Structure formats: C-alpha cells, structure tokens
Amino acid sequence: MTASAFRKNLTLTLLVLAALLLLQFVLPEYYVLMATRMMVLAVFTVGFNALLGYVGLLSLGHAMFFACGLYAAGLSVYHFGFSLPAAFGVSLIASAALSLVIGAITLRTIRVSFMIVTLMFAQVGYLAVLYFAEWTNGQEGLSLPASARQMALGPWTLNIADAVTRYNIALVLLAASLGLLLFYLKGTRGRVATAIRDNEGRTEMLGFNVFAAKLEMFVLSGTLSGAAGAAYGLLFGYLGATFASFQYSIEALLFTLLGGAGTLLGPLIGVVLMVAMIDKLSELTSAYFLVIGVILIVLILWFPKGILGTIRERWAPWLL
Amino acid sequence: MHSKYNPLSLSMQRRTALKTLGGAAIALTSPAVLRPGFAQDGTIKLGAPMHRTGIGASYGRWYERTATAAVKLVNEMGGINGRKVEMIVEDDGTDPKRGTEVVEKFATQYKVDAIFGHLFSNVVAAAAPRAGELKVPYFICSEASLLGAGKLNRYTFQPGITDVRAQVQAMAPWIGSTIGKKVTMIFPDYNFGHDHRDFFTAAIKAQGGEVVAKIAVPPTETSFTRYFPQIPPSTEVIYHVMVGPAVLTFVKELGDYLGSKRPEIFGFIDSLEAVNFNTPQLGFLEGTYFWEAYPRYAQANQTEFDKFFREKVGVDANGASIADPKDISTYSHMFSCWETLFVIKQAMEMANYRGPEQKKDLVVAMESMTSFAEGKEHPQGAKQFNGKTHQVFGSQNISKVEGGKLKVVHRTKIEDGLYESPTDYTKMDL
Numbered sequence: 001m002t003a004s005a006f007r008k009n010l011t012l013t014l015l016v017l018a019a020l021l022l023l024q025f026v027l028p029e030y031y032v033l034m035a036t037r038m039m040v041l042a043v044f045t046v047g048f049n050a051l052l053g054y055v056g057l058l059s060l061g062h063a064m065f066f067a068c069g070l071y072a073a074g075l076s077v078y079h080f081g082f083s084l085p086a087a088f089g090v091s092l093i094a095s096a097a098l099s100l101v102i103g104a105i106t107l108r109t110i111r112v113s114f115m116i117v118t119l120m121f122a123q124v125g126y127l128a129v130l131y132f133a134e135w136t137n138g139q140e141g142l143s144l145p146a147s148a149r150q151m152a153l154g155p156w157t158l159n160i161a162d163a164v165t166r167y168n169i170a171l172v173l174l175a176a177s178l179g180l181l182l183f184y185l186k187g188t189r190g191r192v193a194t195a196i197r198d199n200e201g202r203t204e205m206l207g208f209n210v211f212a213a214k215l216e217m218f219v220l221s222g223t224l225s226g227a228a229g230a231a232y233g234l235l236f237g238y239l240g241a242t243f244a245s246f247q248y249s250i251e252a253l254l255f256t257l258l259g260g261a262g263t264l265l266g267p268l269i270g271v272v273l274m275v276a277m278i279d280k281l282s283e284l285t286s287a288y289f290l291v292i293g294v295i296l297i298v299l300i301l302w303f304p305k306g307i308l309g310t311i312r313e314r315w316a317p318w319l320l
Numbered sequence: 321m322h323s324k325y326n327p328l329s330l331s332m333q334r335r336t337a338l339k340t341l342g343g344a345a346i347a348l349t350s351p352a353v354l355r356p357g358f359a360q361d362g363t364i365k366l367g368a369p370m371h372r373t374g375i376g377a378s379y380g381r382w383y384e385r386t387a388t389a390a391v392k393l394v395n396e397m398g399g400i401n402g403r404k405v406e407m408i409v410e411d412d413g414t415d416p417k418r419g420t421e422v423v424e425k426f427a428t429q430y431k432v433d434a435i436f437g438h439l440f441s442n443v444v445a446a447a448a449p450r451a452g453e454l455k456v457p458y459f460i461c462s463e464a465s466l467l468g469a470g471k472l473n474r475y476t477f478q479p480g481i482t483d484v485r486a487q488v489q490a491m492a493p494w495i496g497s498t499i500g501k502k503v504t505m506i507f508p509d510y511n512f513g514h515d516h517r518d519f520f521t522a523a524i525k526a527q528g529g530e531v532v533a534k535i536a537v538p539p540t541e542t543s544f545t546r547y548f549p550q551i552p553p554s555t556e557v558i559y560h561v562m563v564g565p566a567v568l569t570f571v572k573e574l575g576d577y578l579g580s581k582r583p584e585i586f587g588f589i590d591s592l593e594a595v596n597f598n599t600p601q602l603g604f605l606e607g608t609y610f611w612e613a614y615p616r617y618a619q620a621n622q623t624e625f626d627k628f629f630r631e632k633v634g635v636d637a638n639g640a641s642i643a644d645p646k647d648i649s650t651y652s653h654m655f656s657c658w659e660t661l662f663v664i665k666q667a668m669e670m671a672n673y674r675g676p677e678q679k680k681d682l683v684v685a686m687e688s689m690t691s692f693a694e695g696k697e698h699p700q701g702a703k704q705f706n707g708k709t710h711q712v713f714g715s716q717n718i719s720k721v722e723g724g725k726l727k728v729v730h731r732t733k734i735e736d737g738l739y740e741s742p743t744d745y746t747k748m749d750l
Contacts, residue, residue: 028428028429029428029429030424030425030428030429031429033424033428037421130509130538133509133510137511138509138510138511139416139442139509139510139511139539140416140441140442140445140446140510140511141416141442141445141446143445143446143448143449146453161453236420237449237450237453238416238417238420238446238449238450240416240417240442240446242415242416242417243417279421279425282410282411283410286372286373286411288411289373
C-alpha cells in the first residue's frame with residue numbers, strides 16, 4: 001500500500017468515526033440503541049472479515065469466538081464478581097487462547113474442509129454452552145444484574161447500561177478494531193496475509209511461513225470477535241446460547257458479503273444495512289429470514305464483491 | 321501450494337444489482353414500514369411480541385389470534401378510559417435475543433404503554449430485565465416460575481395464567497392418590513422443564529411418592545427413541561411435558577416404545593397443544609391423563625363464558641379453528657392473552673391511565689389487585705392475584721382421554737396451588 005493510499009484510508013476511517021460520534025446527538029432513542037448494537041456487531045464482522053477478506057479463509061464457526069468472549073466476560077462478572085475492565089481483559093485472553101488452539105488445528109485443512117471443521121468446532125462450542133448449564137443456564141441464559149454493569153471511575157460511577165455511555169464504548173471499540181486492522185495491514189505482516197490470499201503457493205515459495213501468518217490472522221480475527229462478544233454481553237447485560245449458534249456465524253458472513261469482503265469499512269456497512277433490514281422486514285413479514293436468504297443468493301450470484309468491493313473495483317482502487 | 325479457490329470471484333451485472341437494491345429501498349421506505357411515524361395519538365398502544373416463528377410458532381399463532389380478538393372486543397366496549405387500544409405485533413422468533421430487542425423496540429421506538437404476550441420462559445428470562453431497565457410494564461403470558469422465585473422485577477407481571485410451581489403443587493395430591501406414586505419424568509432440558517422437575521419432585525414427595533427417573537431432553541431434539549429405555553420398570557406413572565415442533569413425534573414414539581403394556585401416563589397438554597387427538601398412532605393415549613389449564617373440548621357443564629370466548633376467538637367445541645377444523649388451537653394457554661388484556665384494562669381504569677407518563681400508576685394499580693371473578697373477561701375461571709409476587713393463582717384441570725377427546729375428571733381449587741414466597745417486588749424502586 002502506498003503512503004497516499006494509506007492516508008486516504010485513514011482519513012476515510014476517521015471521517016466515518018467522526019460521523020458516528022456526531023450521530024448520537026441527532027438520532028432518536030431507539031436508533032441510538034440500534035446503532036450501538038450495530039457497532040458491536042461491526043467489530044465482530046471486522047474480525048470475521050480479517051480472516052475472509054485478507055487471508056481468504058472462510059470460517060463457518062466464528063460464533064464460537066463471539067460466544068467465548070461473551071461468556072468469558074459475562075461469567076466472570078456473574079459468578080466471580082470481576083470488575084468490568086478485568087472481565088473484558090479475561091475475554092480477550094480467553095478468545096485469543098481459544099482461537100490459537102482452534103486455529104492450530106483447523107488451519108491444517110483448506111477450503112471446504114476448513115469450513116466444515118470450523119463449523120464442527122462451533123457446534124461443539126454451542127453444545128458446551130448447553131451442557132454446562134449449571135454455569136451458563138443453558139438455553140435460558142443469564143441476565144447480568146444492573147449493579148454488575150457499573151464501575152467506579154475516580155469520583156464518578158460509570159453505568160454501561162446507560163444508552164449514551166454504551167454508544168460511546170461501542171464506538172471506541174469499533175475505532176480500536178478498525179485502527180488495529182488498518183495498521184496491521186499497512187505493515188509487512190499485513191502484506192504477507194494479503195499475499196497468501198492472492199497466491200498462497202507463491203508466498204510459500206518466496207520463503208514466508210504461511211502457516212504462522214495464517215495462524216496470526218486467525219488469532220487476531222478470533223480475538224476481535226471475542227472482544228465484540230464481551231462488549232455485547234456486558235453492554236446489553238444478557239448471555240444466551242443463541243449467540244453461539246450457527247446462525248451467528250452465518251450472519252457475520254452475510255454482513256461481510258454485503259458490505260464487501262476485504263474492505264475495511266465493508267463490515268460496518270453490511271451490518272448497518274442488514275440489521276436495519278431485519279428490523280424493518282420483521283414488521284412486515286414473519287418470513288424475513290427467507291427474504292434474507294434470497295438476498296444472500298442474489299449477492300453471491302450478481303454482486304459478489306459487496307458494496308465497498310464494487311466501489312473499489314470501479315471508482316476507488318485505493319480502498320483498503 | 322496454489323489455491324485457485326476464491327469464493328468472491330463471480331462477476332456482477334450492475335443493472336440487476338441496482339434493480340434489486342432499488343426494490344429493497346422502495347420497500348423499506350413504504351408507509352407500511354414507517355408505521356411508527358403514523359401511529360395514532362390518543363390511543364393506548366400495547367406491544368405484543370409474539371412467537372410467530374421458531375419453536376413456539378404454534379403457540380404464537382394462536383396467542384396472536386386471541387389477543388387480536390380481545391383487543392377488538394375491548395375497542396367495541398369503548399376502549400380503555402375512552403381511548404382506543406392499538407396492538408402492535410412483532411415477531412421475536414421465540415429467541416431470547418430477538419425477544420429482548422423487540423422489547424427495546426416497543427419501549428423506545430413505538431413508546432408503548434405496556435407490553436404483553438411473551439410465553440417461552442427462556443425469552444421471558446432474557447427480556448424481563450430489559451423491560452425493568454426501560455421501566456415499561458411487561459405482562460407475561462408464560463408459565464415460568466420466575467416471578468415467585470424473585471428473579472424478575474417490579475415491572476413484570478403474570479396476571480393471566482398460573483405458573484408451573486402452582487400447577488404441579490395443585491395436582492400432585494391427585495396423581496399420588498389416584499394413579500401412582502412412582503413417577504418417571506420426561507421434560508425439556510431448560511428452565512421450563514427444570515421447574516417441572518424440581519417442583520413436582522418436591523410435591524410428589526410430600527404425598528409419600530417419589531420420582532424414580534428424570535429424563536431431560538434437549539429442546540431441539542427431533543427423535544426420542546433413545547431416551548425411553550431410561551424409563552425404569554418400577555415406574556407407575558410416566559409424567560411427560562414437551563414443547564416445540566417435535567411434540568407429535570415424541571408422543572408417537574412413546575406409544576411405539578411402550579406398546580400395549582404401559583404404566584399410567586400423565587402428560588401436560590403442552591406435549592399435544594396444537595395437535596389433533598384424532599391423529600392415527602395416538603390411540604394409545606386413550607385412558608391416559610392430561611393437565612389442562614383450560615379444557616380444550618367444551619365440557620358438558622360448559623359455562624356461558626367459555627361459549628363466548630370460543631365464539632370471539634373463532635374456536636369450535638373441539639378446540640379447533642372454526643375456519644379450519646384441522647387447525648387445532650393452543651387452547652390451554654392462549655386464554656392467558658385474553659385474560660391479561662382485561663387485567664391491563666382493569667388496572668388502567670383503576671389508575672385513570674391517560675398516557676405513558678402514568679406507567680408507575682399502572683404498576684401500583686396492578687399491585688393493589690387481589691382477585692378476578694369468573695366472567696367474560698376471565699373465562700378460564702376465578703383467580704387470586706398476589707400483588708407482591710405479581711403472580712396469579714387459579715384452578716387446574718385434570719382430563720382423561722375418552723373416545724379421542726379430553727374429559728375433565730378433576731378440577732383443583734385455587735388454594736391448592738397457593739404457595740408462600742418471600743419475594744416482594746413492591747419494595748423495589750419504581
């Protein structure tokens with residue numbers, strides 16, 4: 001990436017983040033809530049896209065990492081009374097460790113096998129949530145008490161159940177994840193990752209350790225997903241087995257494909273459009289998942305690069 | 321290793337894509353979608369999160385029909401405090417996460433006066449805390465024993481149907497004295513099933529009986545044959561309660577497994593809600609017993625209130641839709657929507673409720689209620705309401721399958737199901 005392309009990407013990202021910062025002052029209450037949810041899901045999708053878009057690995061089990069972060073943070077608050085920052089730290093360590101182990105195993109496979117193996121691990125994760133119902137309360141899940149969602153910040157009390165606080169925490173997390181990925185991609189390691197996506201054989205022939213580079217991105221991806229899960233659990237106060245289900249892995253894929261795989265801001269655009277669409281369509285019909293399925297088919301057949309991917313192809317080749 | 325695989329390598333036809341996106345954009349900006357902006361002023365807005373899809377869909381369909389009929393009747397009666405009632409329905413997919421989001425949507429976007437209609441306990445457990453945080457009165461039509469256990473909050477009420485704890489406590493004496501004391505329980509492996517397991521185990525023990533086996537089945541299970549060998553030979557009574565789309569499979573497979581020599585069977589009607597008793601292979605249920613909150617088949621001593629309720633909701637004497645006799649209702653649960661709506665009406669009238677700024681008055685009015693008389697508003701029967709625990713108590717029915725229909729053989733008293741609870745939500749902040 002040239003310095004000018006990096007500057008353009010950085011400026012665009014900062015502009016989007018600034019717009020999001022301002023948006024909270026104009027949006028009505030419900031849309032602030034929706035936007036908060038979207039930003040957290042966008043972090044999850046940024047993590048998913050790091051793997052699909054920049055290394056070319058399609059995981060069907062990313063809900064596992066989201067749920068890992070969700071439960072690691074939530075359960076340490078619920079059962080052990082951890083403070084919020086400590087719980088968030090625990091979730092990062094847990095999801096990094098889990099993705100390291102899962103990545104070390106699954107990256108020995110490729111293409112369809114990789115998808116199947118990640119899917120199977122995610123199913124194990126989902127069933128584990130149900131199996132350890134004594135801790136997780138299974139299908140019903142756990143609600144974090146209001147008292148556990150506050151923390152002292154000097155003389156003040158920070159209540160993360162408060163809509164504005166929650167919005168800004170989600171925004172900071174999104175900014176951090178976008179920044180992390182942007183700088184990662186700018187560096188040598190990022191270029192190795194994209195080289196693997198473009199031509200794995202050639203990258204290997206050039207002497208790069210392809211497995212290590214893939215594993216590194218896998219851990220980054222899993223940890224970002226875990227961070228999103230932790231934020232979701234702590235900010236919205238509910239931990240449930242639904243988050244570990246297959247549907248969540250597919251949603252991340254759908255968000256990414258819509259926004260544009262391999263684009264920095266594509267996941268955010270995908271999440272915003274898809275979540276808004278689900279919300280609105282569910283008012284009109286109970287078959288909204290059918291409509292979403294049709295959209296996925298249309299995307300794959302006629303619109304495979306997604307929104308930002310198409311913009312990059314036609315008008316803005318500098319887009320990362 | 322060279323990989324040519326690229327899932328994103330297909331080309332696009334821009335015109336087609338633009339057409340698709342254009343269509344979606346038009347659909348999303350249509351008046352039907354912008355409904356909240358067109359909501360009428362001066363109405364009482366009630367949010368109804370319904371299980372239109374997911375494993376609770378058969379319940380959701382009938383809950384919605386019942387609630388719609390009740391709202392229509394309330395409006396024909398002049399509304400509430402002279403205001404028309406508008407019901408806004410959204411699907412929650414019987415999913416705790418979506419259920420919570422829908423509650424948030426009702427509270428912050430539609431700005432409803434109250435929310436009612438949630439049934440599945442996992443959805444209730446997730447959504448109720450949010451309703452409490454958002455301070456919106458949340459009326460559940462569930463059977464979850466969460467309220468009495470002190471797990472919910474001041475804004476959550478269950479005024480339309482009894483909870484599992486009261487149900488099993490009321491019926492255990494009859495089961496122990498009439499059909500047997502050694503019981504094997506088969507139940508879904510989540511909160512609702514666990515309530516059955518825990519409360520019935522205690523209740524039958526108090527009758528000198530015991531639970532000889534507890535068979536928990538994951539709620540997403542579709543085949544049950546492998547669970548039945550766990551039924552011990554000493555079993556006198558099989559107690560089953562299942563929910564979800566696989567209930568018919570469950571009952572059929574149970575019949576196949578047991579054959580002609582079977583112990584007594586006591587089921588919760590949940591296992592066969594929305595299922596026709598005249599289905600072939602259900603013949604083995606003849607002579608078995610079921611719990612019913614509200615008898616599906618019109619009984620010989622049918623009350624005028626039951627006749628009225630069936631007529632208004634569109635249900636015949638067999639508990640099926642008048643429009644389609646094959647469409648069996650969830651009769652034993654759906655009355656809770658009807659009764660809940662009339663309780664909301666009564667409480668709003670007591671509080672002289674005019675708008676959302678009086679939500680606290682509505683909560684206080686609810687907590688002051690003590691009893692509901694049997695009538696058109698409460699066709700299932702009279703009830704007692706505990707303002708401290710926000711839970712209602714009523715009568716239960718035990719029915720026997722005779723000639724492919726359910727005939728009530730025992731009806732419990734309200735007092736049989738009453739239990740003490742240290743919970744007092746009135747002490748929580750409003």
